[in-house]
Amino acid sequence: MDQPFAVNGHRADWAAAALDAFRDRVGLEGEEPSLILQDLLTDLMHWSARTSVDFGAAMQKARSVYAEECREENEEVKEWSL
Numbered sequence: 265m266d267q268p269f270a271v272n273g274h275r276a277d278w279a280a281a282a283l284d285a286f287r288d289r290v291g292l293e294g295e296e297p298s299l300i301l302q303d304l305l306t307d308l309m310h311w312s313a314r315t316s317v318d319f320g321a322a323m324q325k326a327r328s329v330y331a332e333e334c335r336e337e338n339e340e341v342k343e344w345s346l
Contacts, residue, residue: 272337 286307287293287300312319323346334341 272333272339275333 283297283300283304286304287295290303292300292303309319311317312322331341
């Protein structure tokens with residue numbers, strides 16, 4: 265079984281793979297990771313509007329789950345302003 269630290273490490277790796285796939289798909293090679301993340305989040309907002317998914321509620325829940333997962337592994341919970 266994975267050590268707890270490895271679980272969040274895997275989660276970060278999965279997110280990196282998703283960002284890499286998005287970067288390659290839309291032609292953002294060589295761009296800063298923060299710009300790639302910003303563009304993906306913007307496109308997810310467009311997708312949410314088209315599909316009537318509450319983006320704000322999803323972000324709020326994601327922040328809560330992120331904090332819980334960090335606490336489970338005794339990691340610092342980063343706080344970002346939105």
